[in-house]
Amino acid sequence: MDNKTAAVTMRNITKRFGPVLANDKVWLDIYRGEILALLGENGSGKTTLMNMLSGIYFPDEGEIAIDGREVVIRSPKDAFDLGIGMIHQHFKLVDVLTAAENIVLGLPGKLDLKAAAKKIRDICDAYGFEVDPDQKIYDMSVSQKQTVEIVKVLYRGADILILDEPTAVLTPQETDKLFAVLRNMRDDGKAIVIITHKMHEVEALSDRVAILRHGQFIGDMLTSMTNAQEMTNMMVGHAVTLNIDRPEPVDPKPRIEVKGLTVRSLDGILKLDDVSFTANSGEILGIAGISGCGQKELLEAIAGLQPVENGSISYIEDDGSREELIGKDPLAIQQMGVSLSFVPEDRLGMGLVANMDLSDNMMLRSFRRGHSMFTDRKTPRQLALDVVEELDVVTPGVSTPVRRLSGGNVQKVLVGREIASAPTVLLTAYAVRGLDINSSYTIYELINKQKAAGVAVIYVGEDLDVLLELADRILVLCGGKVSGIVPGRGANKRDVGMMMTKLGGNSHE
Amino acid sequence: MFDFISFIPRAVMQGMPLLFGSTGETLTEKSGNLNLGIPGIMYVGAICGVIGAFFYEQSAGGNLNGFLAVAIPLCCSLLGSLFMGLLYCFLTVTLRANQNVTGLALTTFGVGFGNFFGGSLIKLSGSAVPAIVLSGTSAYFRKTLPGAGSGAFGKLFLSYGFLAYTAVIVSLAAAWVLRRTRVGLHLRAVGESPNTADAAGINVSRYKYVSTCVGSMIAGLGGLYYIMDYTSGIWSSDAFGDRGWLAIALVIFTVWRPNVGVLASILFGGLYILHMYIPSGMNLAVKELYKMIPYVVTIVVLVLTSMRNKRENQPPASLGLAYFREER
Numbered sequence: 008m009d010n011k012t013a014a015v016t017m018r019n020i021t022k023r024f025g026p027v028l029a030n031d032k033v034w035l036d037i038y039r040g041e042i043l044a045l046l047g048e049n050g051s052g053k054t055t056l057m058n059m060l061s062g063i064y065f066p067d068e069g070e071i072a073i074d075g076r077e078v079v080i081r082s083p084k085d086a087f088d089l090g091i092g093m094i095h096q097h098f099k100l101v102d103v104l105t106a107a108e109n110i111v112l113g114l115p116g117k118l119d120l121k122a123a124a125k126k127i128r129d130i131c132d133a134y135g136f137e138v139d140p141d142q143k144i145y146d147m148s149v150s151q152k153q154t155v156e157i158v159k160v161l162y163r164g165a166d167i168l169i170l171d172e173p174t175a176v177l178t179p180q181e182t183d184k185l186f187a188v189l190r191n192m193r194d195d196g197k198a199i200v201i202i203t204h205k206m207h208e209v210e211a212l213s214d215r216v217a218i219l220r221h222g223q224f225i226g227d228m229l230t231s232m233t234n235a236q237e238m239t240n241m242m243v244g245h246a247v248t249l250n251i252d253r254p255e256p257v258d259p260k261p262r263i264e265v266k267g268l269t270v271r272s273l274d275g276i277l278k279l280d281d282v283s284f285t286a287n288s289g290e291i292l293g294i295a296g297i298s299g300c301g302q303k304e305l306l307e308a309i310a311g312l313q314p315v316e317n318g319s320i321s322y323i324e325d326d327g328s329r330e331e332l333i334g335k336d337p338l339a340i341q342q343m344g345v346s347l348s349f350v351p352e353d354r355l356g357m358g359l360v361a362n363m364d365l366s367d368n369m370m371l372r373s374f375r376r377g378h379s380m381f382t383d384r385k386t387p388r389q390l391a392l393d394v395v396e397e398l399d400v401v402t403p404g405v406s407t408p409v410r411r412l413s414g415g416n417v418q419k420v421l422v423g424r425e426i427a428s429a430p431t432v433l434l435t436a437y438a439v440r441g442l443d444i445n446s447s448y449t450i451y452e453l454i455n456k457q458k459a460a461g462v463a464v465i466y467v468g469e470d471l472d473v474l475l476e477l478a479d480r481i482l483v484l485c486g487g488k489v490s491g492i493v494p495g496r497g498a499n500k501r502d503v504g505m506m507m508t509k510l511g512g513n514s515h516e
Numbered sequence: 517m518f519d520f521i522s523f524i525p526r527a528v529m530q531g532m533p534l535l536f537g538s539t540g541e542t543l544t545e546k547s548g549n550l551n552l553g554i555p556g557i558m559y560v561g562a563i564c565g566v567i568g569a570f571f572y573e574q575s576a577g578g579n580l581n582g583f584l585a586v587a588i589p590l591c592c593s594l595l596g597s598l599f600m601g602l603l604y605c606f607l608t609v610t611l612r613a614n615q616n617v618t619g620l621a622l623t624t625f626g627v628g629f630g631n632f633f634g635g636s637l638i639k640l641s642g643s644a645v646p647a648i649v650l651s652g653t654s655a656y657f658r659k660t661l662p663g664a665g666s667g668a669f670g671k672l673f674l675s676y677g678f679l680a681y682t683a684v685i686v687s688l689a690a691a692w693v694l695r696r697t698r699v700g701l702h703l704r705a706v707g708e709s710p711n712t713a714d715a716a717g718i719n720v721s722r723y724k725y726v727s728t729c730v731g732s733m734i735a736g737l738g739g740l741y742y743i744m745d746y747t748s749g750i751w752s753s754d755a756f757g758d759r760g761w762l763a764i765a766l767v768i769f770t771v772w773r774p775n776v777g778v779l780a781s782i783l784f785g786g787l788y789i790l791h792m793y794i795p796s797g798m799n800l801a802v803k804e805l806y807k808m809i810p811y812v813v814t815i816v817v818l819v820l821t822s823m824r825n826k827r828e829n830q831p832p833a834s835l836g837l838a839y840f841r842e843e844r
Contacts, residue, residue, distance in 0.1 A: 063715070084717035099712040101705045103827050111698075112705050113716030118698040145827050 012074065014039045014167055014198040015060065015091075020069035022055055029055040032069070033224040035217055037167065042189060042199045044213035044230070046242055048443035050401070052222040053202045054096070057169045061093035062086035073167075084113070092160025093169040098152050100144045107140035110159045123162075130161050134191050149298065150181040157188070167198045174208060175440070178297045179471060179504040186212050204443055206235040207472060218242055243445055251451050251476040253495070254459060259287035261323050262463035263309065263332075263345075263432055268318035270304045270487075278304040280487045282318070286432070286463045288325075291454065293478025293495060294467040297507055301487040302467045306434045309465075310347040311337035322432075338375075344431030358421050361410035365391040365402065368409055369424055394423035398449060418442060419449070426453055433457050436467035451477055471500055485510050521668055523786070523793055525675050529746050531785025532680045533558070533756075536738030537763025538781060539687040539774045544731035545767060546694060547724045548707040549608060550836040552619025554735050555760020556626020557600045561736020562743045563630040564596030565589035566751045569653040569744070570637050585656045589740060597736025600626060601729035609724045612838035623760070631753045647752040654749025657741075677745040679737065684778050686734055691775035703727055707832030710839035720839055738763065762788065765814040771821055771829045784810045 015037040022030040030052045037043055047053045058064045060071065062083040070077055073089050080086050086093070100109050111123045124140035131138050136154050144152060153173060160168055170189075174182045189212065193199055203209060209216060210230060217227035218241045225241050240246050263286040270279040279301045286292045294302055307313035309320055311332060320332040322343060332340055341347075347358075359368050369387035391405040398419040402412055409417055422438050435454070439447040454477070458464050468474045474481055478495040483506040490506040537554055544551045551557075569589040573580065604622055607613040637648050657677045664675040694700040705713040706723045714720050742759070743751055766784055770776040791806035821829045 082717060083715050087717065095715070099709075099715040101708045101712050102833065103708055103830075104701075104705065108701055109712075112701065112713070113718050114698075116698070118696065118701060143827070 012039070013037065013072075014074060016070075016072045016075070017056070017060070018070045018072075020056065020059060020066050020071070022052075022059060022064060022066050028222050030059075030066075031222045033219065033222070035224065036227075037198050037200055038215075039166070039198045040193060040196050041214045042193050042201060042212055043227075044209040044216045045200055045202045045219065046209065046216055046238060047219035048242055048445055051219045051242070051443075053219055054171055055222075056219070057093060057171065057200065057202065060086065060167075061091055061169060063093075087163045087165070089167075090165050091167045091169070092163060092165030094153070094156045094160065094171065094173060096171040096175065098156055100152055100155060102145040103143065105141050105143055106138055106147075106155045106158075109144060109155060110140075110162050114163070126162065127158055130158055134161070134188055134195075136188065149176045150178075150185075153177070153185070166196070167200075168192065169200045169202075171202045172204070173201065174203060174205065175469070176298065178507060179500065180508060182208070204447075205470065205472075206238065206444075209238065210235060220244055239444055242443075251448070251473065252455055253477060253479070254455065256287065256290040256479055257459065257461065259290045260325065261285045262288040263465075264319075264321045264323060264329075265305075265309070266319045266321075268305070268308060268320065269316045270301070270308055270313055271316050272304075278487050279308070282484075282487075282489050284482055284489065284492060286465055288431070288463045289458055289461045290479045291458050291464040291466050291477060291495075293474040293481040294465065294484060295471060295474050295481055295503055295507055296484035296490075298469065300484045300507075302436060302484060304487075305484070306347055306436055306465065306467065308333075309340075309432075309434060310345060311335055311340040312347075341428075344429070345434065346425045346428050346430035346432065347434040358425075359409050359417065362408050364408050365395070365400075365405040365420060368420065369394070369427075372424060372428055390424070390427055391420075394420060394427065398423050398453075419446065422450055422453065426457060430457075430462060432463045432465070434465045437469060438466070439473070440469065447473075471503060475500060475503070483507055519793070521671055524672055524782075526789055527786035528676065528680065528782050529785070530789050531781035531783070532676075532683045533738035533742040533746070533759055534763045534766050534784050535683045535687055535777055535781035536741060537735045537760060538766035538770065538777045539683070539690050540731035540733070540735030540738070541764055541767045542731075542770070542772050542774050542777070543690055543694075543703075543734070544728045545772065545835055546703050546707045546832055547727040548710060548832055548834040548837065548839070549604070549724055549728045550615045550619065551601075551604055551622075551728060551731065552616060552764070553600060553604050553622025553626065554619075554732075554764055555758070556623035556629075557597050557732050557735050558739035558742075558760045558763070559626040559630035559756055560600050560739070561593045561597040561733075562739030562751070562756055563633050564736075565593035565740040566648060566650065566743055567633060567637065568592030569650045569749075570641070570648060573650060573652050580652050580656070582656055585653050589653060589657075589744065590737075593736050593740040594733050597732045597739075598729055600736070601732030602725075604732070605725045605728050608838060609721055609728075612840060615836050615838070627754075630756070634751050634753055637751075647750050650744070650749035650751070652749075654744050657744035658748065677741075679741040679745060682737070683741070683781075687774040687777050690734075691773060694774070704832070707834060710834055714839075714841055724839075735760075735763070759788075762810055765811060768831075769814050769817045771817075772831065784813075787813065 013036040017033060017035040020030050020033045033056055045053045055064060059066045062080045062085050065081060071080060072078065078089060107120050107123045107127060110127060127138060127140045136158060138154055138158055173185060177185060189199055213230045215227060216230055216238060218225040218238065220242060266283050268279055268282040272278050282305065296302055304313050308315050309332065315333050321329045322332050323329050366388040369390045373387055374382050388405060394400060395402060395405060400416045400419050402416060409420065418438065425433065438450050454464055454466065466478060475495060475498050480492055481495050481498055481503060482492045483490040483503055485507055488510060490510050537558055541551060541554050572584060572588045600622060604618060607618045608615045638646055641648060657679060659677060661674040663670045694704065702713065702718045703723055706718060706720050710720045739756060742756055743749065747755060762784060766777060766780060770780050787809040790809065791803040794806060
């Protein structure tokens with residue numbers, strides 16, 4: 008490593024947000040021809056640090072040097088001029104514009120989209136991207152949008168690329184493709200920084216890792232010299248176990264039986280096509296699939312929020328008596344013990360009201376109880392206090408509006424509330440979306456506790472590795488159809504990945 | 517037989533104030549600012565022009581200089597509406613006040629401002645009728661192109677004052693800027709997703725300020741045109757009516773395309789005065805129904821564009837929202 012010059016050196020970087028110290032005297036070196044993985048828990052200051060490099064924030068203290076020359080980065084434009092490009096977790100693209108228009112956005116000079124399109128094609132050819140410059144963003148899949156983002160920074164001549172959780176929304180196949188491209192760019196001599204929570208990606212892709220904890224720089228090392236356990240310990244600050252528990256199901260009995268379920272969206276697009284399965288009590292049924300393959304519609308159909316075209320959903324009591332859920336009011340379904348906690352991409356869209364505080368959000372589930380005309384505010388407040396206590400929610404208090412909490416804490420509040428209603432069926436989607444390792448494990452434990460209590464858990468997840476470790480059975484959806492149901496024990500990631508992209512997977516090979 | 521040769525020039529003259537208003541409002545809305553103050557701004561643009569013209573006519577006595585007679589009202593009108601645009605921007609962009617409330621307040625203010633100073637001028641002039649007559653100035657604004665009187669072509673295309681042609685040129689230029697230039701691309705990005713624009717290094721506040729102020733100035737010219745050309749320089753209280761709202765309806769009707777506005781404004785102008793050309797006898801209620809037509813057409817267009825659900829025909833995505841970089 009001695010023969011390489013540091014492309015970026017950050018020294019003593021400190022950033023405060025009010026009383027919160029987001030970065031505390033951080034040192035970081037980024038080298039060309041190397042992929043650096045930046046690790047840390049939620050709120051450890053990774054994104055803040057990178058935002059200072061890309062000109063979104065301005066550091067309170069410290070120096071940044073590019074190729075040994077000290078620089079001041081005041082705006083995203085300054086960062087572009089220095090060859091720094093950042094791909095944000097939430098894409099910064101304008102939906103109604105084309106790929107080419109988005110790529111040239113903010114650049115000076117005369118607008119010449121034809122020349123731009125040619126340059127975009129050249130970049131795509133050089134690195135193996137596929138981008139149609141004239142395609143509108145709203146017509147694109149998530150991975151296409153991400154490609155546009157990457158081309159955008161390359162178009163500006165960036166040779167220092169920062170990617171903030173780029174794989175959070177990709178399928179395993181798309182992730183592999185992205186990694187191949189990143190390796191290509193590394194071999195081309197570019198400096199690449201990737202922020203991620205997924206350990207196996209760090210091990211597969213990066214050359215070096217740097218670890219932050221509570222805004223402080225803990226250390227960096229070559230990836231080949233370390234392992235997931237050591238990195239996690241450094242991130243968390245104490246030893247943690249990395250295995251997800253999967254106790255044997257206790258006395259599984261059919262609880263929800265879905266038969267021939269067909270759902271069409273309002274525009275008449277087939278979202279679920281003849282889906283049949285059984286969810287047992289005391290068991291976790293994992294649902295895998297590329298995002299938008301009907302997971303949301305499936306959960307909503309069970310919760311009574313989605314009009315169903317065809318099929319039946321039966322709720323089976325312990326004594327074997329059946330009740331049909333279709334046509335029932337969502338409230339009635341909820342009172343039967345079916346509870347839905349859906350964490351959408353923006354984390355707040357369903358289930359929580361951003362501007363209301365924690366106890367009021369708890370009340371959303373309970374305000375109908377009681378007989379007087381006044382609502383009971385004490386019980387929800389107590390529940391909020393319990394959830395904060397039990398799940399380590401970081402908040403100034405239970406009267407803080409939910410939108411002020413960080414993403415991970417919002418999710419804990421949502422999942423905590425749903426579990427507190429003592430459901431018999433727990434529907435949960437993307438419960439750990441964007442959560443760091445420690446919080447994720449808290450959620451897995453919670454779900455396992457529910458399973459042990461005999462709850463039928465339907466868990467929609469995006470991280471296949473976790474699904475494979477957590478679920479007792481995995482139902483794979485592909486384009487709204489059931490591609491297969493495999494036992495969680497002994498399932499193979501590659502096979503499940505294939506089933507996600509192709510009905511039935513590649514069983515012939 | 518319906519008299520098109522006399523109807524169409526009237527429709528055009530009725531349409532031009534709407535075209536100014538809608539072009540200005542389209543530019544404003546493209547930056548994400550929903551300026552409902554446009555009706556008030558058009559009043560202010562009109563009365564400021566009237567004030568300028570009134571004092572110039574007073575001081576010049578009988579012999580007006582052609583250039584000054586046009587330039588003074590024009591500058592006064594532009595300054596007045598620029599002030600309104602700046603006020604709107606200061607409140608909504610800098611202080612991030614609610615855009616709807618601010619806009620409605622500016623409309624109320626603008627109409628009152630117009631009527632108050634209009635009333636003052638009427639007092640100053642000591643006229644017997646409650647109106648200001650600026651026929652001297654108006655004559656310069658109404659100067660038509662040569663050949664206006666002769667034949668159908670002249671009547672249809674050449675018989676307007678210079679501001680009418682300005683309206684068409686401005687709206688075509690606005691469409692070109694939005695569609696073809698980098699400034700237009702940046703402006704559209706600001707209105708659609710200020711976050712993205714900001715991250716791309718575009719100064720969001722500056723774009724919002726400039727487009728809203730330029731938009732206000734264009735809209736203000738609509739008021740000036742109406743008084744100096746359409747009514748031949750006669751100002752009376754509430755003369756401008758509800759045309760400002762019609763201009764905002766026109767923005768929706770044209771699905772945010774100023775070039776479509778050229779023909780659409782003439783259509784609206786025609787619909788607006790249709791009741792005068794339809795024989796309805798003594799039944800005045802029917803006339804009122806005819807006056808509703810432009811609004812009904814706008815509602816129909818809204819329904820149609822919503823049903824077709826084409827993303828390009830939707831309002832700018834962040835329309836009506838204040839932008840604050842560090843909001844989470």
